[in-house]
Amino acid sequence: MNKDRPKYRQIIEAAVEVIAENGYHASQVSKIAKKANVADGTIYLYFKNKEDILISVFKEKMGHFIDKTVKAISEKETAKEKLLTFIQMHYKQLSESPYLAIVTQLELRQSKPELRAEINKVLKSYLNVIDSIIKQGLEENDIQTDINPQLIRQMIFGTLDETVTTWVMKSQRYPLIDQAEEVHQLLTKGFFK
Amino acid sequence: MNKDRPKYRQIIEAAVEVIAENGYHASQVSKIAKKANVADGTIYLYFKNKEDILISVFKEKMGHFIDKTVKAISEKETAKEKLLTFIQMHYKQLSESPYLAIVTQLELRQSKPELRAEINKVLKSYLNVIDSIIKQGLEENDIQTDINPQLIRQMIFGTLDETVTTWVMKSQRYPLIDQAEEVHQLLTKGFFK
Amino acid sequence: MNKDRPKYRQIIEAAVEVIAENGYHASQVSKIAKKANVADGTIYLYFKNKEDILISVFKEKMGHFIDKTVKAISEKETAKEKLLTFIQMHYKQLSESPYLAIVTQLELRQSKPELRAEINKVLKSYLNVIDSIIKQGLEENDIQTDINPQLIRQMIFGTLDETVTTWVMKSQRYPLIDQAEEVHQLLTKGFFK
Amino acid sequence: MNKDRPKYRQIIEAAVEVIAENGYHASQVSKIAKKANVADGTIYLYFKNKEDILISVFKEKMGHFIDKTVKAISEKETAKEKLLTFIQMHYKQLSESPYLAIVTQLELRQSKPELRAEINKVLKSYLNVIDSIIKQGLEENDIQTDINPQLIRQMIFGTLDETVTTWVMKSQRYPLIDQAEEVHQLLTKGFFK
DNA sequence: GATGAATGAGAATTCATTCAT
DNA sequence: TATGAATGAATTCTCATTCAT
Known part of the structure; x- marks a missing residue:
């Protein structure tokens, strides 16, 4: 093979x-x-079979996706900058491959157990990238220590995911990447006065 | 019938x-x-057919879900309290019906157009509840006016969605509702110092 | 019943x-x-069952059909006149009940053996009417004796059947009964000079 | 394919x-x-589907059927001879393929519109063969001109059809082809003195 | 390696018939 | 008698997968 x-x-x-x-x-x-x-x-x-195609597609594509993200982040210094870059890369790459966006946002939400297990394995390494940024933020004393870092990561990923889904559902009619800074601001500072 | x-x-x-x-x-x-x-x-x-079962299940269950949420929120005064209640209700209800949680988190992400259209119709009224809370917050001068309210809603829903998905994927091994206040805090204040 | x-x-x-x-x-x-x-x-x-409906419909309707035909014929003298009346009645009655025409021409041609057996039983008494006309014609020395009477009957019935089928297939756009005399002429005299 | x-x-x-x-x-x-x-x-x-099988069977078989008939007729001179040959070929071919006879006599009388449309298309070219014989007979001044040629055709086809149906219904117990000349005589000269 | 014809298990849906009320 | 909700056997068609060439 x-x-x-x-x-x-x-x-x-x-x-x-x-x-x-x-x-x-x-x-x-x-x-x-x-x-x-x-x-x-x-x-x-x-x-091996049809399922293997889906998993392979995801591994293959997500692999590149993660590699590029990791590379872009490594060029930034602070956790704050890295997070912004992460968001930008997420939006940028999915904008450039709308096919991929559709597949990841909609088609991978299959609940067939074996399928999900494989998908999560790949997804995990992407989430690890977020975790490492949070960790650095904590070390730099930029992130509040009284919050469960896992929750932070879930908020970040959940927000990106939902904004991309909305964008996919609205037939990608606006430039996703324009939202990056506002989302970054929103995530880090919240929306309350 | x-x-x-x-x-x-x-x-x-x-x-x-x-x-x-x-x-x-x-x-x-x-x-x-x-x-x-x-x-x-x-x-x-x-x-009518198999698809109709899925849609009916969703309408039926989500209808109750939304009704209860709306009722709980109406008993609160401020947007801040309402948001907390919203989060709590979201977690509480999905915790009580883990079957439903699985269906909503995973199975409804179908890309079959007619199916999605129906699902979105129902989902929309749930998102409207969030929107109305945000609107009230803006009127009460509690929410920052320089942020796109749609993005705020996407962050809120995306975060709840992701935290529930994580909980579902981890076989519901911890009490979801315990996270409500921390998530509320995170959303409103962000995680940066 | x-x-x-x-x-x-x-x-x-x-x-x-x-x-x-x-x-x-x-x-x-x-x-x-x-x-x-x-x-x-x-x-x-x-x-008794669905099939029984079809058979009953046919018996019922065909019964009336035959009764009226027999009555009309009995008022005529010669075999020649009787044949013309037979043709006219056939066309007249089917014209008046186009529904019945469709059922008899198309739907009764089922090959399900039990069904056909029942249908033929009823049909037989209709064919007997033709046979009796032919018999009278032979006795009156009006019909050629060197021809198999069964063949004559088959020609008569086949021709009527086919002309009605054509009429049904052409959505009954012309008055069937107008053909009666010409068909009578054709059957008795053939088309060769 | x-x-x-x-x-x-x-x-x-x-x-x-x-x-x-x-x-x-x-x-x-x-x-x-x-x-x-x-x-x-x-x-x-x-x-394509089950219906397509029936139509294909009919087209296929009827195609050969017609081809052979046309060929046989072309070897005859006069309309009279051609008609006899037509009758003989009709009986001969259906006698040789009793299966086919059953299918054409009984099963093709379906009233499902799309099905009939296809069947009639094929049948039409068979009826055209009869029409061409009649036309020749008219040109040769052998056939009476005061009769609607369509009716003649309907009588010919109706008679053949009915004689074959009778033969099928009687379990093909006698040689169909033996009737050819008598039927030919009957059709052309009628049965009246 | 590459092909694509052939396979056959699998699943949604229909509808004649029954039977408790 | 009359009802009509419920039944479940029956049947077409699809499509992932195989394997002889």
């Missing part, structure tokens, strides 16, 4: 598009094969 | 459980019928 | 219409019940 | 038999698949 071979990539890219357009359950393997210009059977040389 | 007839309720309750256990797509109509102690065909006397 | 009770008639009449409109297989018992203004279950007080 | 592939033929032949034995409505797709020695799903690689 050499992942460098062109067919593997073709299938992954085709799968993202087909799933974004039709949803996971309405995405027949034959449809993905057609869009990828390979035979149905070929899919099974690269993926 | 007549929503008071016992079979209707039986089917709704059975559907919630079966969907929570298996996910919507793995929930065969025959499984729901069996759990509801009715014949397969009986389901179709009360629901 | 008193056939004089009003519900029996209501159901028969409703059945003729529903079957003519939808075809036998698409005619749900519940549809017939609705049109007859009775409950589904009531049907089964008067008919 | 490719009509030369053996499975296509297998399914067509199996369908003719199964439909002849059970009637269209009682012919489950699975029964046809079994008799054709293919999997149920394979049927759907070659046919």
Whole structure:
């Protein structure tokens, strides 16, 4: 299962598009094969089964996603700057791949246990990035210590998630990234006077 | 049809459980019928099709959910108190019906357009409750006016959603409601010093 | 199963219409019940099952049909006149009940053996009427004796049947009865010079 | 798809038999698949749906049927001879494929509109053959000009149809073809002295 | 490796019939 | 008699997966 071979990539890219357009359950393997210009059977040389396609798509895409985010953050100094960068990268990358946004926001919310387990494994490393920023903030004495850091992370991720979902649901009609600073402000300072 | 007839309720309750256990797509109509102690065909006397079951379950349950929330909030004075009550009610009610929590957190994220449209209609009235609290806060001069109220709502809902999802994913091993005040504090004041 | 009770008639009449409109297989018992203004279950007080409705409709209607034909023929003297009357009655009666025409021409051609057996039993007495005309014609020395009388009957009935079917298929757009004399001429004299 | 592939033929032949034995409505797709020695799903690689099987069977078989008839007729000179040949071919071919006879005589009288439309399209080209014979007869001054040619055609087809139906209903106990000349005589000269 | 025809398990839905009221 | 809610057997069609070429 050499992942460098062109067919593997073709299938992954085709799968993202087909799933974004039709949803996971309405995405027949034959449809993905057609869009990828390979035979149905070929899919099974690269993926164990249909579920494996979804997981692989997510791992693959989310891997790049995280890598880029980590890299961008590493260029910033303070936790505050890093958080802003994190938010910006989140919005920027999903804006650039609306297909991916649809897949992550809607299609990955499957409750099939095995599927979720795999998805969460990948998601966890993304959440770890947030955790590390919070940790640094605590060390820098910038973040309040009387709050459960897990809750902070859940607020950050939940807010990003919801804003992206809203954006996807509204057919991506406005520039997501424009919200980054306001969201950053909102998260760090709250909305009460 | 007549929503008071016992079979209707039986089917709704059975559907919630079966969907929570298996996910919507793995929930065969025959499984729901069996759990509801009715014949397969009986389901179709009360629901147009399988999708209609999901929508009806959601409308039915979310309706009660919202009603209770609205009632609880109406007994509070200030926007701040109301928000806390909102959070508490959200956690309390989902804690009491973990099946429902699973259905709402995971199964409703379907991307099938007609399905989403119906779901969003119901969800909207829940989001309206948040909006009305924010509006009151602005009138009471308690909420900062330089922030997009929609973003505030997205942060509130996103945070609640994510904290519940985390709780569901961790098999509901801790009392959700205990987080209410801390989350309220976090949302209103942010986490930065 | 008193056939004089009003519900029996209501159901028969409703059945003729529903079957003519939808075809036998698409005619749900519940549809017939609705049109007859009775409950589904009531049907089964008067008919053994759905098939029995079809057969009863046919017997009932065809019975009248034959009675009227026999009566009309009995008023004529010669075989030749009787045949013309037969043709006229056939066309006249089916013209007056287009529903019945549709049912007899299309819906009764079911090949389900038990069904056909019953239908043929009724049809036979109609064919007997033709046979008796032919017999009289032979006795009157008006009909050629070197032809198999059965074939003659098949030609007569086949021709009537086909002309009615054509008329039904063309949505009954012309007056069927106008053809009677020409068909009579054609049958008795053939079309060759 | 490719009509030369053996499975296509297998399914067509199996369908003719199964439909002849059970009637269209009682012919489950699975029964046809079994008799054709293919999997149920394979049927759907070659046919759009169950209805498509019936139409295809008819087109396929009737196509050959008509071709042979046309060929046989073209070898005859006069309209009179051609008509005799037409009758002979009709009887001969249906005698040789009693299954087909049953299907055409009984099963194709479906009133489902889309189905009939397709069937009539094919049937029409058969009726056209009769029409062309009549036309030639008129040109040769052999057929009476004061009769509606459409009626002549209806008499010819109706008579053939009815004689075949009778033969089918009587379980094909006599040689159909023996009647050809008598029927020809009957049609052209009528039965009156 | 690549193909794509073939497979067949699986699932939603319909509707004739029953039977408690 | 009459009702109509409830039943559940029956059937079409889909689509992930296999495997001979």
